[in-house]
Amino acid sequence: MSSRFRASLLFLGAAALTLAACEREEHHSRSKPIGETVPAGSSPQTIYPGGSVPPALDARAKLFNNNANAISMGQTLYQQMNCVGCHSHGGGGMGPPLMDDQWRYGGRIDQIATTIAEGRPNGMPAWRGKLTEDQIWDLAAYVRSMSGLPSKDAVSSRSESMSGPTPQTLTAKPQPTNSDAAPQ
């Protein structure tokens, strides 16, 4: 009797774990149509006068942050959409580096998604209309991963280039600064 009860508990526990894992790795293969793809509440601002608080993290963040599939999809897009031409494999060039711990427009994933979607005034192109919402968030997840912010078990152990950098699992993790330190 008691052993059967224990078995049931074990089974329930395993099921719960599986469900939780499913949620963590949920794949969004279908995107909303273009025009509704606005990341919200993601100002790069870090000063909130009069005692205001920063806007809460976008609800979509938890679907993409530390999501191995999103990071991997983003890594492929990073190459295909020519992000690599400006930012190299994170070291920068025509564009700023992405693997360091400096974020001009905020290092929260929703802030990065906004940067990709809307562009920035010193030369970052606006990709809204060229990429779907999911693609933008995939890219944001990968870009954020370059700085070593997500946990190592989510990032790819392969390098997306031939003669280039070491895989992300082997690069040193810099300390997050400023608003990046916001809990995610």
Next chain:
Amino acid sequence: MRRVGTAVTVIGVLAAASALISCNKNPAAKSTGPLIYAKIEGGPHALPPAAAAPADDGNWTMPGKNYASTRFSALSQITPANIGKLALAFTFSTGTTKGFEAPPLVVNGTMYIITPFPNYLYALDLTKPGAPAKWTFKPKPAAAAQGVACCDVVNRGAVYDDGKIFFNTLDGQTFAVDANSGQMVWRTQLGDIQKGETITMAPLVADGKVLVGNSGGEMGVRGWVAALDEGSGKIAWKAYATGPDKEVLIGPRFHPFYASDRGHDLGVKSWPPDAWKIGGANTWGWLSYDPETHQVFYGTGNPGPWNPDQRPGDNKWSTGIFARDISTGEALWYYQASPHDLFDHDNVNELILADIPWGNGRRPVIFHPGRNGYFYVFDRRTGQVLSATPYGYINSSKGVDLKSGRLIPVAEKAPKSGRVTRDICPASPGAKDWNPSAFSPITGLVYIPHLNLCQDEGNMQANYISGTPYVGADVKMYAGPGGNRGVFTAWDPINHRKVWEIKEDLPLWSPALATGGNLIFYGTMDGWFKAVDARNGKLLWQFKAGSGIIGQPISYRGPDGRQYIAVICGVGGWAGTIVSGQMDPRDPTGALGFANAVKDLPMKTTAGGMLYVFTLPR
């Protein structure tokens, strides 16, 4: 002029006469003292053509010093004997932190400085103590242009002519500004940053026209050179570097020396269908001009994308030299240095006009230290290659076949899609990049600041998305044989040999200056400004600037009659963007692979533009 002999000979009188005959408006700049004629020593050697290199009036009105692009000042107060006393006269902060490649200009007691983006134009009053600013002109280029400039947001210089200063802005405009008042006279929008098109080069002003070329060889931007009317800024002619003959201005007067450059619409046929429309071949380097024949000479850049598998064919008219009639733009001859370029070997380096002893007379030639590592001597009238001699370490080609004019590639060094090709020498910036040499008519030598870099290259399919990079290569550069990344070579163009060389640890990204006092000036990326003896390369004087030097040094005569040497520091450019762009050195592929070769640079210098002017104490 054939036999110069050992006696000291004067070449200036002819020069002045020719300048008058050729209706050349440029020397109209008022002199602040007597004209100086270079004194020639030694046996028969190369001389610049008198019409293109007139006697020195003490000004410095264009980056190349003159149409022959000698970067030689005949001023001779400062000599190897007294340079030990050379001291700082005044300084000026440019207010910028990006790579400073431009020279200051000096015209009749005023110095003009064009900065990198945002392309401020300063006028400094040299007649007053400390050279205070007279005015600043701010062209306000579009900020987004910074995101489509391949290799730092540099500007290679302004030009003075006929009371106006001409320069280009990063967002693709050409400006004419009144040299006295600092007021805009005209501006013309030529480039479109939506396509990734920028302008970084210094214009050439001659024959009443302002010649401008575009940048964007890493963005799939089709190259062109436009001639604007000097008075109005209206386009007189525009010659593309790819596409149908009609748009390249190839017609009945086009007579290339080599058979492979002859045929109908080669700018279309030597590419896969429509690839010429996004094929690069941009003119972002130097133009020279022969006032006697009204011929303008310039180079074209790399074909796009870098990945050569995506563009089978010779990819005309990339990586070559055009000679054109400046009045109409019609092409006269063309030579291709790297047909079907494999390594981003733009052919935009300086073209120094010279006349060399030949048989019983002199032959009009062009000296050209090419990016592919060969020092070319061309016949200026026909484009024939008279010689092509390696001046740096090369393992990616075996030489230049003088019968066909073609580079002979080494098959195993050809990069292929899906694999990494290792130990390619020279690397993508070549044995030498944009930073020009100086040519002294006194020694007859060409002073070449250059590179000693090799690279690994892995290629993959590049996707064309307008306004984004179109490259398809992961590159990792490193020092070539010997471990030094820079070399300063004194080259004898008649006997095809180096006379002396100085190994520099860091890549050499600064142009050179030669003076009538037999001194050579250049700067290093860690900020040393050096003077060496033109005859033997002995280091005679050096000064540590606040930032790495990649700018053109100049020499001028001040309102007080004294000789001054000026240089602007400010590390950056392709080689120094690891500092000016605050890059992360952990990624070896950063800055198109240059980052790996200069990982130590952020420890050795910091960014910041500053003018330094030196003279001898009274």
